[in-house]
Amino acid sequence: MPTVPVEELMSKLPEVLKKAQEGETFIVTQNNIAVAQILPPQPRRARVPGSAKSKLIFMADDFDDALEDFAEYR
Helix, strand or coil, X not given: CCEEEXXXXXXXXXXXXXXXXXXXXXXXXXXXXXXXXXXXXXCCCCCCCCCCCCCCCCCCCCCCCCCHHHHHHC
């Protein structure tokens, strides 16, 4: 995994981003200390309607009631 100092990153940003799009990962350093990581974009998964159907989802009966802290604004 290549490292790129912050100072160099400013001048090489287009090149680094192009390589990241191609799948390469970079560590950005400042004073020889890792401060950030540039990762390739992750593929988006397609949304599937009804995918939470078998999950247990609970919503309290008073979910949309006003909070006591805001009683004076009712």
